[in-house]
Amino acid sequence: xxxxxxxxxxxxxxxxxxxxxxxxxxxxxxxxxxxxxxxxxxxxxxxxxxxxxxxxxxxxxxxxxxxxxxxxxxxxxxxxxxxxxxxxxxxxxxxxxxxxxxxxxxxxxxxxxxxxxxxxxxxxxxxxxxxxxxxxxxxxxxxxxxxxxxxxxxxxxxxxxxxxxxxxxxxxxxxxxxxxxxxxxxxxxxxxxxxxxxxxxxxxxxxxxxxxxxxxxxxxxxxxxxxxxxxxxxxxxxxxxxxxxxxxxxxxxxxxxxxxxxxxxxxxxxxxxxxxxxxxxxxxxx
Numbered sequence: 001x002x003x004x005x006x007x008x009x010x011x012x013x014x015x016x017x018x019x020x021x022x023x024x025x026x027x028x029x030x031x032x033x034x035x036x037x038x039x040x041x042x043x044x045x046x047x048x049x050x051x052x053x054x055x056x057x058x059x060x061x062x063x064x065x066x067x068x069x070x071x072x073x074x075x076x077x078x079x080x081x082x083x084x085x086x087x088x089x090x091x092x093x094x095x096x097x098x099x100x101x102x103x104x105x106x107x108x109x110x111x112x113x114x115x116x117x118x119x120x121x122x123x124x125x126x127x128x129x130x131x132x133x134x135x136x137x138x139x140x141x142x143x144x145x146x147x148x149x150x151x152x153x154x155x156x157x158x159x160x161x162x163x164x165x166x167x168x169x170x171x172x173x174x175x176x177x178x179x180x181x182x183x184x185x186x187x188x189x190x191x192x193x194x195x196x197x198x199x200x201x202x203x204x205x206x207x208x209x210x211x212x213x214x215x216x217x218x219x220x221x222x223x224x225x226x227x228x229x230x231x232x233x234x235x236x237x238x239x240x241x242x243x244x245x246x247x248x249x250x251x252x253x254x255x256x257x258x259x260x261x262x263x264x265x266x267x268x269x270x271x272x273x274x275x276x277x278x279x280x281x282x283x284x285x286x
Contacts, residue, residue: 063275155169258271
């Protein structure tokens with residue numbers, strides 16, 4: 001009897017925990033998989049916060065956005081920066097991603113008159129460095145109420161134009177956390193570090209980043225987000241961003257944002273942004 005008791009206890013424990021393990025591994029067995037927060041598109045923009053969500057195998061997501069930083073006082077108009085990101089879902093809770101930004105060059109200073117023959121305040125700009133990366137989910141499935149992921153990416157050498165070109169690999173990494181609130185809202189947080197290159201001098205010029213954002217609904221198809229962020233090292237930039245989004249259907253989202261730089265070299269400046277995100281593949285139903 002003494003010899004069989006451990007075997008009986010082991011069988012009982014295995015029977016007790018096996019169903020729980022089965023429910024936590026495939027996301028289709030998770031009761032939260034049908035929650036609107038899980039089904040609806042989750043772009044990695046706007047603002048500084050990148051979501052912890054990872055695309056499912058076969059899903060493609062295109063994110064386009066434009067942002068401009070306007071000084072708090074009269075001065076040169078900062079470039080309008082437009083960024084495109086393509087995300088591709090793969091197996092093993094992984095996605096691949098490619099991003100590149102285009103910075104339009106300003107022609108006028110604020111308050112200046114337009115030169116004869118000009119009808120725009122922006123001239124042709126330059127491509128910034130190409131950024132490639134991957135996002136890996138650490139939590140059991142994509143429908144977990146708490147999600148954790150790792151983002152690893154790098155700017156590619158010999159990409160970009162002029163002073164915006166990239167001379168060497170510039171790696172960056174972030175820990176991405178998300179806690180779902182109810183069926184539609186969530187808190188998103190980031191913590192990470194980015195380098196300008198691979199040398200010791202590049203490490204000294206690297207910067208930390210930390211963010212915290214709340215995403216919440218305003219009805220069935222609209223919602224808002226608010227965000228606080230800090231980035232830098234010796235000199236730290238802090239700021240806040242708020243905005244609205246509209247989602248005509250679960251795989252398409254438009255957003256508009258307005259932010260303020262609170263401290264740092266650009267303190268007092270205002271950020272304005274517009275964006276679009278489109279997801280193809282997977283479950284696109286309402």
